[in-house]
Amino acid sequence: MRNAICWDKNCETDGFQVPIQKQSKPSDGATPVRKRLSAQARRAEIVQAAIELFSETGFDGSTRDVARRAGITQPLLYRYFPNKENLIEAVYSRVFLETWDMQWDGMLLDRTQSVRDRFQRFYEAYTETVFQPVWLRLWYFALLRDANVHAWYREVVQEQILKPLVRERRVELGRSEVFAVTAEELDATWLLHGGLLNYGLRQQAAGQLDQTNRPRVIAEALDMYMLYSAARMPPQIN
């Protein structure tokens, strides 16, 4: 029964035509067009396909569509992921956990530059990653699905970005950085960080990347924080 034509009403060809030879990548003319990847490589390709699909349709995108994008059959997916939820978690960790660039930590603490300049550079780099439609859409889809992702992200942003911003600004204004960051100080930085995220979402919803004036919007956000923090923390207090 090789290359059998569909004969059963339940046969699931899922819109596949007669099985034409289909090459996933025209990279090498000598390779036998496709098939037989290592488990690791295949798994990575499935996750990549899932990322692309889920960022468009949300996590209700079907495993069949994931498989179609990966150029494989749907049951093969279950050799690499015990169920769909597990695949979703793989997408989470691939997209969200691998976001942070270690170089950024040093960038934020480089006191040879002003806080403004440091965070301007940082946010331009950060939004370069985070304003990708895939990241932004997956992020909001994940946020609406379960709150755990959000709790984790809240921690990351607070510890890696916002608290350093508050502390470095304190130093720049001649105050001590050792006291715990207050809720008020955090809220102020969250307003701007959240405002930037919202800006990215609006941009992507409008279908425009708008690379040009993104630096200006970041600068406006930082301007506001500099004015606000200076008004709230006069430098002579010590």
Add this chain to the structure above:
Amino acid sequence: MRNAICWDKNCETDGFQVPIQKQSKPSDGATPVRKRLSAQARRAEIVQAAIELFSETGFDGSTRDVARRAGITQPLLYRYFPNKENLIEAVYSRVFLETWDMQWDGMLLDRTQSVRDRFQRFYEAYTETVFQPVWLRLWYFALLRDANVHAWYREVVQEQILKPLVRERRVELGRSEVFAVTAEELDATWLLHGGLLNYGLRQQAAGQLDQTNRPRVIAEALDMYMLYSAARMPPQIN
């Protein structure tokens, strides 16, 4: 064949037990427990059920679950809505179009109060509506589904809230309000508005309403704008 027990494999009782008499509202002891609403009332109940379900599950929530919440059978839904997409649009207009309170327009333009006080009061009232989990979640679900909703919302917020804020602040600073609002001015207000929306989403994702310090966060956002606008628009320029 009344009250027939399920006999066919395809019979769709959908988890309903033996059809016990079920009352939708224990309001009146004399009413015959349920059934027979006017078309208008039934339609409203379906939309309400859809709002609640979709705000939890997203718009992929099934029509069967909507029907179950409304206390009716699923096919009845199709007497009031030709298809699911139409029901979704009914949810859109019920939730998003009926959001704006006409009183707010006057509140924003009442020059007997400072711009700060006016917008503090406004945002406290506005977020009272908009920070409801139903509104916030439905909003982001809609935003991720189709960009049209977003384009409409962008206009509403800009024309009803942000441009009035810029113009009123110009007046307060002794500048003319007649010149067109610039992109820079709008971006600054969008940052704060978006920051507040993001704050609401974070609150709801964390599962806490946090009614107490919402006014403080609003005040911080307005503080920032007041400082920023004063720095950008010195009052002597005319």
Add this chain to the structure above:
DNA sequence: CCATCAACTTATCGTATGATAATTTATTCA
């Protein structure tokens, strides 16, 4: 009282979905 009409339910269709079992095919290494 009963005919009429609208509200509501039952039964059912075609299709899509997550998941599994059985089978085939390519690669590897003794």
Add this chain to the structure above:
DNA sequence: TGAATAAATTATCATACGATAAGTTGATGG
């Protein structure tokens, strides 16, 4: 070369979904 092993496909299941057709029930007005 040829077993052994892992990659990949075919066939299939049970369930859930959107949607439709036909029948049932209850209120209304003549």
